[in-house]
Amino acid sequence: MDDNFSPRVKDVIAYSKEEALRLGHDFIGTEHLMLGLLRDGNGKAISILDAMDVDLDHLRRKVEILSPSNPNPSNVQKDKKNLHLTRQAERALKTTFLEAKLFQSSSINTAHLLLCILRNENDPTTKLLHKLKVDYDGVKEQFKFMITSDDEIVDSPTSESFPNEPDDTGDEKEGNFGTTSSQKGNKKSKTPVLDNFGRDLTRMAEENRLDPVV
Structure with a gap:
């Protein structure tokens, strides 16, 4: 899964961590992912x-x-390798591979990340984007037009295409950003980046523990 991240998406993830540190935060939320996208300034x-x-x-x-900046960021700077992902950010990152699959894309790009952020309508970042007239359907149509112009064949994915998950309204934090989680048994992980974000959805799919994707 990690190998499918485009170089730009990997840069955006790195930028999101730097943005969190700049603001003195000890977590990475979808707002930091959004700041990472904006900081990169390019891409789909x-x-x-x-x-x-x-x-x-x-x-x-x-x-x-x-998320206003922390006036006392000293403790965050000391432990800057262990930033936590909020549940919303974790979900957005993990479901990018499903979004790419629905669009029949060979790699995960920044448009897939933006779409995954917009899927959670209870996320404050999503609510802000909605106020600016940016929603999932609008971004999806723009993306379809963009990649159709590049001669890619695209079916129209819908929100029903994703496994059902409960909405998250809080800022509960999951996993560590920058440290590798332990693996089951001696099986070597093929997804070292996303293993930092908690559960491995690839392994769950192999074990038939994910709802089917239409």
Whole structure:
């Protein structure tokens, strides 16, 4: 799964950690992932937002308001290798491979990440994007137009295509960002990046513990 991340998505993940540290936070949420996308400033997600006439500087300022900077970041700096992912951020990152599969994409790009952030309507980051007229369906249509122009064949995915999961409204934190979780038995992990984010969905799929994807 990790091997399917585009280089830009890997950069965005790294930037999101740096943005969290810059704000003095000891966690990484979807707001930091969004700041990572904006900091990169390129890629399909940014092209989609531009096409939707989103003021990126205004969006960046609004995202930062969601989680004000910590006035005492010293403790965070000392333990900067162990930032926690919120449940919303963990879900967004883990489901990018499902989004890529639904779009028949060979790799996970920034548009897939943006779409996965928008899937959780109870997430404050998603609510902010909705206020700016950015929602899942609108981004999906822009992305379909973009990749159809590149001669890719795309079916239209729907929200029903994803496994049902309960909505998360809190900031419960899961896993560590920057440390590798233990593996079952002696089986070598093929997904070292996403193993940092908690449960391994690839292994769950192999064990038939995921709901089927239509």
